[in-house]
């Protein structure tokens with residue numbers, strides 16, 4: 071049981087957060103606007119007093135209590151007895167690099183959303199508001215580590231060196247994700263919710279069996295991260311991944327970005343207690359972090375990754391954040407959440423937090439800001455030009471890359487499809503693409 075009263079950490083776990091309750095979005099005097107009456111009832115802790123029944127965890131899934139925080143919403147650096155050590159080596163250059171990553175990730179979101187509205191992309195899912203959780207955790211990775219993302223991890227993709235136009239090829243429908251997962255240690259986006267928690271855990275078990283864990287060689291020991299959302303934790307696949315990760319002590323970090331929404335379903339309709347509180351029931355230590363705090367996200371992930379690489383097994387990280395935008399460009403959040411709630415979290419913007427911190431340190435000179443603005447503008451121009459030049463794939467290209475080596479079944483399907491396509495009149499007349 072942690073000092074916060076939440077049973078997040080098992081004996082083998084990194085010590086649970088021991089600082090006073092950190093509030094991601096400001097003071098307790100500014101309560102987060104609630105979702106609906108039913109949600110409030112579900113999150114009520116007043117249950118379970120029968121003999122043999124474990125008491126309910128205080129607070130619902132949106133509880134601020136026990137969140138690791140190193141930067142307050144106003145950008146002030148606060149000390150944490152366990153996690154300070156993980157950021158002590160970071161220089162102002164490092165912090166500016168994180169700031170740059172976050173600004174470019176946001177520019178990517180803005181440009182991609184505009185391109186979708188112009189009909190250039192079929193769909194887009196923004197990372198808006200989650201830049202700190204993604205850039206902080208992504209920067210804690212080593213080159214040899216492997217990431218299994220879902221579909222809005224653009225900040226992690228950027229940090230892993232994936233050219234973000236590759237991500238837009240997927241959202242344009244030109245391919246299924248064209249980057250090299252091995253070269254970047256960043257696997258393809260997964261739209262089947264939660265499934266890749268199993269892929270990541272299985273991959274981590276493979277890493278373990280290849281002897282790439284616990285050797286003491288910093289350039290060899292490898293960890294794996296699965297990024298998934300709060301909604302994904304309602305899927306059986308994630309529970310199954312937790313079982314396999316725990317019993318195999320797999321070198322995997324299960325990184326849940328709790329952005330408080332699964333499309334229109336609030337976290338309060340999917341959990342009655344903090345999501346991280348589930349993991350110890352599987353035998354996996356867990357930590358909750360303020361996901362709008364890039365430093366804390368970095369520190370907590372670095373600790374979990376080190377633990378995995380050492381051979382000490384999995385960690386569940388819940389990065390508590392907020393999806394500031396729509397679920398995707400097909401969604402209209404004004405149908406199901408209040409503008410007051412959006413405004414509450416807009417005032418806790420993760421990029422503003424780091425900028426305020428850097429400004430207070432005198433570490434954000436105008437030359438840097440101007441240079442970054444020019445870089446972001448050029449990046450936006452590059453994205454627009456690249457997307458418009460992507461062209462159309464041939465329909466038969468869907469048969470490529472299904473297997474690494476030729477496969478008789480796929481070849482038979484391809485032959486049938488080509489015959490079918492060529493049977494159309496316009497194809498016979500030569501106008502069919």
Ligand SMILES: Cc1ncc(C[n+]2csc(CCOP(=O)(O)OP(=O)(O)O)c2C)c(N)n1
Pocket residue numbers: 222261262263264298299300301302303329331332333393397
């Ligand atoms: C197995 C499966 N079920 C349902 C869906 C439809 N779906 C797409 S996104 C989504 C919500 C996911 O929410 P969350 O895991 O919190 O991730 P977020 O989108 O908030 O990042 C759902 C239900 C899906 N893609 N896959």
Ligand SMILES: [Mg+2]
Pocket residue numbers: 299300301327328329330331332333
């Ligand atoms: Mg979510």
